[in-house]
Amino acid sequence: NAGVTQTPKFRILKIGQSMTLQCAQDMNHNYMYWYRQDPGMGLKLIYYSVGAGITDKGEVPNGYNVSRSTTEDFPLRLELAAPSQTSVYFCASSFSPRQVLYGYTFGSGTRLTVV
Amino acid sequence: GQNIDQPTEMTATEGAIVQINCTYQTSGFNGLFWYQQHAGEAPTFLSYNVLDGLEEKGRFSSFLSRSKGYSYLLLKELQMKDSASYLCAVNWNSGAGSYQLTFGKGTKLSVIP
Numbered sequence: 001n002a003g004v005t006q007t008p009k010f011r012i013l014k015i016g017q018s019m020t021l022q023c024a025q026d027m028n029h030n031y032m033y034w035y036r037q038d039p040g041m042g043l044k045l046i047y048y049s050v051g052a053g054i055t056d057k058g059e060v061p062n063g064y065n066v067s068r069s070t071t072e073d074f075p076l077r078l079e080l081a082a083p084s085q086t087s088v089y090f091c092a093s094s095f096s097p098r099q100v101l102y103g104y105t106f107g108s109g110t111r112l113t114v115v
Numbered sequence: 116g117q118n119i120d121q122p123t124e125m126t127a128t129e130g131a132i133v134q135i136n137c138t139y140q141t142s143g144f145n146g147l148f149w150y151q152q153h154a155g156e157a158p159t160f161l162s163y164n165v166l167d168g169l170e171e172k173g174r175f176s177s178f179l180s181r182s183k184g185y186s187y188l189l190l191k192e193l194q195m196k197d198s199a200s201y202l203c204a205v206n207w208n209s210g211a212g213s214y215q216l217t218f219g220k221g222t223k224l225s226v227i228p
Contacts, residue, residue, distance in 0.1 A: 031214075033216070035218075040123075040220060041220060042202065042218045042219055042221055043202070043204075043218040044218075045215055045216070045217070048213075048215065050212075050213055056213060058215065059217075090157060090158070103148055103150070103160030103163060104148075104160070104216060106157040106158050106159070107157060108156070108157050109156075
């Protein structure tokens with residue numbers, strides 16, 4: 001089982017460029033999430049999805065977009081990258097909240113620097 | 116909104132016991148998680164409490180009091196490899212059948228010889 005796979009692991013972007021962070025899971029989880037983690041600030045929820053075709057904003061959605069065309073994939077799109085988006089990005093997945101006994105499974109993260 | 120507080124840093128000695136506290140204020144509470152995160156790595160699941168009381172898993176135990184909005188993670192027989200950040204996270208009902216997980220800022224634990 002691969003679990004949650006994120007690509008790329010590292011990326012340097014110039015201000016104004018765009019990119020897509022990829023996330024795929026093979027556990028048949030309905031729920032998927034994107035978090036960002038800044039030093040000393042904990043993880044902040046960007047967007048989440050409760051199933052294919054359904055997405056919703058989290059705490060810090062500005063500057064990002066998502067789509068969920070399949071159960072397995074949940075890409076995060078950055079348009080017009082800004083230095084404030086320099087962060088470590090984690091994708092996670094889980095069964096429904098009624099079945100969270102084993103928690104959320106996180107990908108290994110993408111370290112993004114915008115210069 | 117959701118508010119979660121935990122100490123920023125703690126230091127403990129190898130072989131000792133340490134307790135990391137977490138207080139929270141939230142609506143639609145649906146359980147509390149503890150995660151371990153080593154530097155440069157992803158968080159990994161440690162425990163989940165949805166009812167009051169103590170859950171024990173080997174050297175790690177987690178306690179929850181919903182009426183007090185309080186939880187703690189207890190680590191026994193500390194080992195050097197336990198040096199990591201410990202994240203308290205609350206699962207809550209955000210409405211229309213959706214749930215979110217909100218994290219505290221984490222407690223960085225340093226285990227010294």
